[in-house]
Amino acid sequence: MVVAVLILVLSTAMFFFYFQAACERILRREFDRQYFMPIVNANRLEFPSIRKAVMDYTAPLEYSRFRMMLKCDYLALTYLLKNAGNATQRYSKEDRLLMLYFRLTVFLLSVGHLFHVGERRAILRMTAILEYLGNVIGRRVNLAKLGELSASDYLLTLD
Amino acid sequence: MRISDILGYADYALEVGVLVYILLKVVRRPGSGLFGVAAYLLASVAVGSARLAVAFHWGPQSRQYALCYWLTDYWIVFCAFLLVGSFFRRACLAKSVELWRHVRLMLASVFVLTGLVAYATILHHHQGFFPFFVLEFQQDLYFVLLVLITMLYLMLQRFEPADDQLGLLVSGLGIELAGFAACLALVYVAGGQALYGVVAGYVMPLCDIGMVLLWFYTAARVPKAVPAMEAQSPREVLPAHVLARI
Numbered sequence: 001m002v003v004a005v006l007i008l009v010l011s012t013a014m015f016f017f018y019f020q021a022a023c024e025r026i027l028r029r030e031f032d033r034q035y036f037m038p039i040v041n042a043n044r045l046e047f048p049s050i051r052k053a054v055m056d057y058t059a060p061l062e063y064s065r066f067r068m069m070l071k072c073d074y075l076a077l078t079y080l081l082k083n084a085g086n087a088t089q090r091y092s093k094e095d096r097l098l099m100l101y102f103r104l105t106v107f108l109l110s111v112g113h114l115f116h117v118g119e120r121r122a123i124l125r126m127t128a129i130l131e132y133l134g135n136v137i138g139r140r141v142n143l144a145k146l147g148e149l150s151a152s153d154y155l156l157t158l159d
Numbered sequence: 160m161r162i163s164d165i166l167g168y169a170d171y172a173l174e175v176g177v178l179v180y181i182l183l184k185v186v187r188r189p190g191s192g193l194f195g196v197a198a199y200l201l202a203s204v205a206v207g208s209a210r211l212a213v214a215f216h217w218g219p220q221s222r223q224y225a226l227c228y229w230l231t232d233y234w235i236v237f238c239a240f241l242l243v244g245s246f247f248r249r250a251c252l253a254k255s256v257e258l259w260r261h262v263r264l265m266l267a268s269v270f271v272l273t274g275l276v277a278y279a280t281i282l283h284h285h286q287g288f289f290p291f292f293v294l295e296f297q298q299d300l301y302f303v304l305l306v307l308i309t310m311l312y313l314m315l316q317r318f319e320p321a322d323d324q325l326g327l328l329v330s331g332l333g334i335e336l337a338g339f340a341a342c343l344a345l346v347y348v349a350g351g352q353a354l355y356g357v358v359a360g361y362v363m364p365l366c367d368i369g370m371v372l373l374w375f376y377t378a379a380r381v382p383k384a385v386p387a388m389e390a391q392s393p394r395e396v397l398p399a400h401v402l403a404r405i
Contacts, residue, residue: 004295004347007302011341014305015366018333021312022373025326029381093376 023101026094027132035138036131039080045073045134051127054120061120063113067106070126074102077133084137085144095136102129163360170364170371171207177375178204184378192324192383195245196374202238206231229293236300239336240270243307246329250315253322266307273303294355298343305336324381331373338366 040048046069053059054066078099082089091099109122178200181193209231210224217223244266251259280296312329315322342358 001348004298004344007298008341008344008348011302011305011337011344014309015334015337015341018312018330018337019369022327022330022334025323025330026376028323093372094380 020101023098023129026098027128029132031135031139034135035142036134037138039077039134039138039141043076043080045076045130046070047073047127047130047134051124054123054127057120061123063119066123067109070123070130071106073130074126074133077130077137080137081133085140095133098129098132102126105129161360163356163364166361166364166368170367171204171211173368173371174200174204174207177371177378180375181378190383191378192249193378195242195249196328196378199238199242200371200374203235206235229297232297233300236297236304239304239332240307242332243304243311246308246325246332247311249325250311250318250322254318269303269307273300294343294347298340298347301336301340301343305333305340308333308336322383324377324383327373327377327381331370331377334373335366335370338369339363342366 039045050066050069054061078091081095082091105122105125109119109126112118112122178197181197181200184191185193185197210228213221213224213227247262247266248259251262277296277300308329312326312333315326315329342362346355346358
């Protein structure tokens, strides 16, 4: 019975570990350039400034404000993900997985805040997810913008 | 039709779809690194078909179905072991042949040891084969595989450059093995037939679906990493007849 309990605990932990590992590997997928900045600027998203603030370890962590700002950014980005330059108006599989991962991280952040453990790491993870979503939207918008232009058309638009 | 039945059929249909996709990919590009995954999915689909056939013929509540279910489960565990071995081989050979020799010995020892323990346990419990001995035994087998795959994952973390495709394939298998081991352990600890119905009907197919979807994503989006060539001098790279002219 003791062995079974041990296996239960370890396997459950490993399940979440592998789920997180898969999500982080998807997040690490590299884009040929940073597409998220125009999206951040156009929509006044705040996750890059939050990341900067969190990475400065001397500054205090404004938990409730950061949490709310990140959730607002998440709502804006998921809306754009579904509606901006998306002909099918549906989320892809990896988008859904990362959205689930974001919600799980929000939950872990709340738990971590209760015990004052791993808050910075959870917030950084949330900003990484938002950056990935921003990159996806940015690249899609970029493709849509240039999609119908031929090389010569594009060059003519450059002054 | 119950939700658990729909989940089971969805899992089976998804496996067939992803198998066809990966097989096409393997046929078109033999070096895509997905052969082991295709073989495992093929075994899994064959097991699913056999279980469906037995369930239709004798009914899902029959002893024949239970026997078929557990025997095919051993087969799947064996295939998973081979798949883990192939993942180890790929990871080690990208680094050095010597490392693979050591790991191969370790894998063979684990396999022989597990086989001996399995044989001894079955001999000891052959009177009361069902139901809890099987649960305990399967949970142990899945846990052994989970430990192996975790060792592989930790090994991959140390290797540079990272093989993202292998990492995702390993994570997918890890999700399934961890889910299965946890479910079986939960049933064994809680000791309820009703709980087993919930776990086998809902949670285990969901773990399987998670793995198959992650493999599909990997096959569609993440190419196999090309091992970096070690720096060589022109003398080693150029053919002999060219060198003779210099």
